[in-house]
Amino acid sequence: MTTLEALHLRKNYEIRGTGLKNKILKAVDDVSIVVRPGESVALVGESGSGKSTIAKMLIRLIEPTAGDITLDGERIGRGRAATTRYRSRVQMVFQDPFSSLNPSLTIRHHLTRPLRIHGIVRNRAEEERELRRLLESVNLGPAAAVLAKYPHELSGGQRQRVAIARALAPRPEVLIADEPVSMLDVSIRLEILQLLDDLKRERNLAVLYITHDLATARHFSSQIVVMRHGRVVERGASGDVILNPIHPYTQLLVRAAPDPHSEIFEIDEERFRLSPEVLITDIDPGPTPDASHWARAWTDDPAAAELLASV
Ligand SMILES: Nc1ncnc2c1ncn2[C@@H]1O[C@H](COP(=O)(O)OP(=O)(O)OP(=O)(O)O)[C@@H](O)[C@H]1O
Ligand SMILES: [Mg+2]
Structure with missing residues (x-):
């Protein structure tokens, strides 16, 4: 089985300045990460710290400025x-199942x-x-019904299940799962994370x-890597990082978390086991936003569009 290793990854972006000189933004600055089979590593950090940039390099949507990626x-x-x-060995689940599934194509096509x-x-x-096995x-089921649907006919959670199946x-x-549940309704986040687990x-x-x-980083991952401004500031076993943060930034994150010691750590795992089939007919996808939303979201997400065009 496969170990993914990123060694001394860097990604610089040139930011056009007002003067003659362009500035270099070090979006990712010397980051190494190892993910072993059967293991989940959580990458946490504030917005703009470089997490998605790492994901994009690992799935080969963008070229690293420097560093190595090995399998x-x-x-x-x-x-x-x-x-x-x-990409037959390394796959990705995006944050937004609205934009990562093409609204004009059926689930069967995807x-x-x-x-x-x-x-x-x-x-x-x-x-x-194989289609049936994947669903x-x-x-998700029944297969025939799901396969014939378009993404907008599914709920957010169902769409993310399709994205995971893909x-x-x-x-x-x-x-690689880049914030796989942050766009989903709070009530279904845990069941999607449990599915991934x-x-x-x-x-x-x-x-x-x-x-x-x-909280979910600790619950679902054995290791946590904390990033800030493109660099790793702390890493370690999840329990240690959350309960005993050493770096002041991690301490701040833990303090700012709504309640990192909250009930998620006492989750009755059985509660989040899924029934054998989430029947598509049982779930109301909710109000249907107008189709232009998807068209816009789809084209607004060049990373997803590019990946899908090339997968
Ligand atoms: N194509 C690009 N050109 C220039 N700068 C970019 C580009 N893509 C990302 N950046 C910058 O790189 C930095 C890291 O962005 P990235 O998307 O990796 O952050 P993130 O940790 O995923 O944030 P979030 O939690 O909001 O998703 C940010 O400052 C961002 O503005
Ligand atoms: Mg991101």
């Missing part, structure tokens, strides 16, 4: 074929595409079986969980 110690090659191979591109299925019969693995389609070994265990996935939420 089981092997560097990844350049070029389209190497990127496709890499899930079939990666199966074909990554050569997971050889014929139609295998494809149907089952994220507890990420699982190439049978990746590493999953179950999948991690079942498939021995290496998971990088990016979040602002220290």
Whole structure:
């Protein structure tokens, strides 16, 4: 199984100044992270600290300015074929299931595409079986109904389940989840995180969980890496980082958290186990925003658009 390693990653952005000189923004400044199979590492830090920039480098949406990314110690090659191979092993779940799913395409389309591109299925019969398996693995059903739907016909939570199924389609070994629940209704956040946790265990996935939420970082990840201004300020076993923060910034984060010692740590895990199927017909997707929202969100998210165009 696969260990993802980022070594001394840097990403500089040139910011156009008013004078002659452009400024360099060190969005990510010498960050190393290791994520091992069956392990979840949480990346936390304030807005703008460089978390998504790291995610984008790890999924190869942007090139690092410097540093290495390796899978089981092997560097990844350049070029389209190497990127496709890499993405069959490392996949990503985006924050916003509104914009990461194309509103004009059915769920069937979203899930079939990666199966074909990554050569997971050889014929139609295998494809149907695999589509069903994927939906089952994220507890969505009945398959025929879900596959025929468009993203806007699903609730936010259901859409994120589809996005997770799509990420699982190439049978990746590493999953990067960039704030996977922050756009979702509070009431369903935990069940989506629990789903990711179950999948991690079942498939021995290496998971990088990016979040602002220290409580879920501690609950779902064994390691926490704290970032500020592009740099790692503290890292360690989750319990240690939250209960015994050493860096003043981490202490501040822990103090500012609504209640990092709150009930989430006493979660009755069974409560958040899912029923075998979240029947699509059981859930009211809520009011339907007008379609232009998705069109806008979709085109506004070049990272998602680019990734989807190339996966
Ligand atoms: N394409 C870009 N060009 C210039 N600057 C950028 C670009 N992308 C990101 N940045 C800057 O890099 C820094 C890190 O951004 P990043 O999106 O990684 O932060 P983040 O930790 O994910 O924040 P958030 O919690 O709000 O998602 C920010 O200052 C951001 O403005
Ligand atoms: Mg971000």
